[in-house]
Amino acid sequence: MDLTRREFMGMTGGSLLAGAVSANAAAGFELIVLATNWGFQGSWNEFAHKAKTAGYDGVEVWYPSDAADRDQFEKAVAGEGLRYGFLVGGSDRDFNTHFSQFRTSLDAAVKMKPLYINCHSGRDHFSFEQNKQFIDLTNDVSAKSGVPIYHETHRSRILYSAPVCRQFMEKTPVRLTLDISHWCNVHESLLEDQTETVTMALSRTDHIHARIGHQEGPQVNDPRAPEWKKALDAHLAWWDEVVKRKKSEGKRLTFLTEFGPVDYMPAIPYTRQPVSNQWEINVHMMDLIRKRYA
Numbered sequence: 001m002d003l004t005r006r007e008f009m010g011m012t013g014g015s016l017l018a019g020a021v022s023a024n025a026a027a028g029f030e031l032i033v034l035a036t037n038w039g040f041q042g043s044w045n046e047f048a049h050k051a052k053t054a055g056y057d058g059v060e061v062w063y064p065s066d067a068a069d070r071d072q073f074e075k076a077v078a079g080e081g082l083r084y085g086f087l088v089g090g091s092d093r094d095f096n097t098h099f100s101q102f103r104t105s106l107d108a109a110v111k112m113k114p115l116y117i118n119c120h121s122g123r124d125h126f127s128f129e130q131n132k133q134f135i136d137l138t139n140d141v142s143a144k145s146g147v148p149i150y151h152e153t154h155r156s157r158i159l160y161s162a163p164v165c166r167q168f169m170e171k172t173p174v175r176l177t178l179d180i181s182h183w184c185n186v187h188e189s190l191l192e193d194q195t196e197t198v199t200m201a202l203s204r205t206d207h208i209h210a211r212i213g214h215q216e217g218p219q220v221n222d223p224r225a226p227e228w229k230k231a232l233d234a235h236l237a238w239w240d241e242v243v244k245r246k247k248s249e250g251k252r253l254t255f256l257t258e259f260g261p262v263d264y265m266p267a268i269p270y271t272r273q274p275v276s277n278q279w280e281i282n283v284h285m286m287d288l289i290r291k292r293y294a
Helices: 004-018 044-054 067-080 095-110 129-144 161-170 181-186 195-203 224-247 280-293
Strands: 031-035 058-062 082-087 117-120 149-152 177-178 204-212 252-257
Touching: 004 252, 031 044, 031 082, 031 280, 044 058, 044 067, 044 280, 058 067, 082 095, 095 117, 095 129, 117 129, 129 149, 129 161, 149 204, 161 195, 177 195, 181 224, 195 204, 195 224, 204 224, 224 252, 224 280, 252 280
Parallel strands: 031 058, 031 252, 058 082, 082 117, 117 149, 177 204, 204 252
Antiparallel strands: none
């Protein structure tokens, strides 16, 4: 059966708002939704304008290490009245080199006083004690600078799996960027058998990457499609708990809509043509988040 987009929305609309978190919130609660430039091909000015026009509050990008690029970024977001968060990370397979890369990027990024810094920190093949050094460093830098710093639940990084993340949560005060789509992929499940660990992670979450994963991948091809309702509802239930907590505490919560381009987005064979429109899906996720949680 062929479905129009309107029919898609009608079929999924019940799950989007059913069980939505109460609008009552303690003073201080703030919901901020940001756009990703992942896959965007234009200039900073073009990206900032498109994000503002779509209705985003701000953007999340990798810290621009080049001075000229950084200046263009600052002017672009300021011109559109957008707020911003930064990604920082390291890339080398050697721990010492990787840690040095990470520290250099972190020290530079924190000086710009972003909303937060999201860390692609460490590697899954570093030892526990090595990876703990990243968390210890960010705790120190955050305390001194006042900039919130989070570590992402991302494949190949420190917190690539639920049980590994639990070890760090039990032994450090790590704060999280929840991209739980990765764990769905890593564990080939919607985490029904790890509810205690997931609950612990939700209690540590301050920032959410709003992408819908499934048992065999970190990104469904289109979250509006009815075949992904179970996966969508699972993610919404997790996010509901985080929002409920932030509303009761009167604290800020940031969301990044982060559906990615090809190869995260499935493509038609031989053509590299994406099967869905990345920007349109991310705007749909922004609208969903606002309707459900604002």
